[in-house]
Each structure stands twice: as C-alpha cells, then as structure tokens.
Amino acid sequence: MNLDVIAAVGLVVLLSLVGLALWRPLVGRAPSLGRRVMRLSVVLAVAVALTGFGAYRLMNARSVQLLGHQVASIETDEKIVALTFDDGPTDRYVEAVLAALGAYRARGTFFVVGAAAQANQSALSALVAAGHEIGNHSFTHRRLVFVSVDTVAREVESTDRVIRSAGYRGPILFRPPFGKRLLSAPFYLRQNARTTVMWNLEPDSLSAIADDPQAMAKYVADNVRPGSIVLLHVWSGARAASRVALPLILEALTGKGYRVVGVSELLDGT
Numbered sequence: 001m002n003l004d005v006i007a008a009v010g011l012v013v014l015l016s017l018v019g020l021a022l023w024r025p026l027v028g029r030a031p032s033l034g035r036r037v038m039r040l041s042v043v044l045a046v047a048v049a050l051t052g053f054g055a056y057r058l059m060n061a062r063s064v065q066l067l068g069h070q071v072a073s074i075e076t077d078e079k080i081v082a083l084t085f086d087d088g089p090t091d092r093y094v095e096a097v098l099a100a101l102g103a104y105r106a107r108g109t110f111f112v113v114g115a116a117a118q119a120n121q122s123a124l125s126a127l128v129a130a131g132h133e134i135g136n137h138s139f140t141h142r143r144l145v146f147v148s149v150d151t152v153a154r155e156v157e158s159t160d161r162v163i164r165s166a167g168y169r170g171p172i173l174f175r176p177p178f179g180k181r182l183l184s185a186p187f188y189l190r191q192n193a194r195t196t197v198m199w200n201l202e203p204d205s206l207s208a209i210a211d212d213p214q215a216m217a218k219y220v221a222d223n224v225r226p227g228s229i230v231l232l233h234v235w236s237g238a239r240a241a242s243r244v245a246l247p248l249i250l251e252a253l254t255g256k257g258y259r260v261v262g263v264s265e266l267l268d269g270t
C-alpha cells in the first residue's frame with residue numbers, strides 16, 4: 001500500500017473539485033467544451049502544483065510529522081545535548097571517532113545504514129562495545145517517500161536485524177534518509193511505536209561553514225540549547241572537516257558545561 005501516492009492523488013482530486021466549484025460562481029458557466037477543457041486543465045495544474053509544494057514542505061519538515069512520535073530537540077533545563085552521526089559506519093574512521101568521543105566521555109548516537117553496517121561489521125561492533133547508542137537510518141539510504149509501507153518495513157527491519165546481530169540491546173530510534181518522509185514511513189513508524197529523530201543543529205550541512213572545523217564548532221557552541229540534537233557526518237572520505245571538528249565541538253560543549261548523552265537519555269528526561 002503506497003500511502004504517499006494515494007494521499008497525493010486524493011489531494012489533487014479534492015483541490016480540483018474545490019477549484020472547479022469555486023470557479024463557476026465567480027466566472028459563470030463555461031460557454032463551450034473547449035473552454036471547459038481549458039478550465040479543467042488550469043484547475044488541475046494548480047492542484048498538482050499546490051499538492052507538490054505541500055508534499056515537498058511536509059517531507060522535509062523538521063518538526064512536523066503527520067503520524068507517529070517525532071522529535072527534533074527537547075525542552076529541558078538540564079545542560080544535556082545529543083550528538084548524532086548519520087550514515088556509515090565505516091571501519092576506516094571508527095577509531096578516530098571513538099577516540100574523540102571517549103576523550104570527552106561523550107555518548108554518541110549513530111544512525112547507521114544497514115548495508116554499510118553489514119559491510120563494516122567491525123565498526124558497528126566497536127560502536128556497540130564502546131557503549132554508544134545505535135539508531136536505524138534504513139538499509140539502502142533511499143528516500144522513503146512515494147514508497148509503499150512494505151518497502152519502509154523492509155528497510156527498517158533488515159537494518160534492525162544487522163544492529164541486533166552486533167549485540168546491541170538498547171532501544172533503536174529511527175531517522176529517515178535525507179530527513180524525508182510523507183505518510184508511508186510515519187504510518188509504519190506509528191504502527192510499530194517507533195520514534196523518529198530529526199535534529200535542530202546541522203553544522204556540516206551548512207555550506208558556508210562545512211569545510212571549516214573551527215567555524216562548525218563555533219556554530220554549535222553559539223547555538224546549542226539544553227536538549228539540542230546535533231547532526232554530523234563523519235564516515236566518508238569527503239567529511240574530513242567534520243572529523244576534525246568533532247573534538248573541537250566536544251571541547252566547546254563540555255567547556256560550556258554540557259553533557260553529551262544518547263538521544264534515548266535525552267528523551268527519558270521529557
């Protein structure tokens with residue numbers, strides 16, 4: 001069942017009917033068949049454009065999700081913050097990442113891609129052994145929009161199996177690839193009582209500072225609030241700046257009195 005497509009088509013039909021219903025009292029009956037076809041085409045085009053715009057806003061929304069529990073930060077007075085790491089893991093960089101977190105007694109949350117975790121089992125095992133939180137970021141990192149609920153289930157559950165096979169026992173939170181979701185993914189997540197974790201700070205997604213580790217650390221230090229969730233990417237060769245920034249970010253956060261905890265601990269406080 002592809003809820004995203006069903007909802008989009010339904011919305012186009014609904015908006016078209018409303019458009020046509022409004023047009024007649026405003027302008028009167030269409031005098032000819034040609035005019036009627038033209039009128040219908042205009043209404044349809046507007047309905048498709050509105051639906052497309054709405055779907056785009058919704059699929060990327062940081063703090064709104066139609067179904068299921070989702071969080072982008074939490075309200076708390078305690079100086080706690082979560083550092084979340086998307087994609088990967090990769091065997092190549094796991095030591096550097098673990099060393100940085102370990103030096104600051106920080107607990108990271110790793111939203112791993114099932115396929116990458118399967119191909120880099122020692123990295124996943126090392127993250128688990130070091131006590132970090134592991135989250136689910138789908139198996140193939142495809143956009144989970146305009147897909148069926150079955151596809152979402154396959155992506156999520158196969159990744160869960162990889163995570164559990166590494167001996168991880170904690171709760172497995174979910175973060176959609178590219179942060180995108182419409183109805184199918186939220187429907188599945190709600191049915192399965194899974195929490196969707198977004199973020200409210202994304203230093204290495206801001207092109208103006210993504211190549212500058214010092215600037216990324218300063219951005220986090222300037223914008224962090226108790227309960228913030230920070231998104232970082234440290235697993236690919238192209239993300240060297242983020243790996244350099246990691247200890248700087250940890251230094252800045254601990255310097256401000258923050259404790260870096262897993263997202264689940266952050267949620268326990270709410």
Ligand SMILES: [Zn+2]
Pocket residue numbers: 086087137141177178
């Ligand atoms: Zn991702």
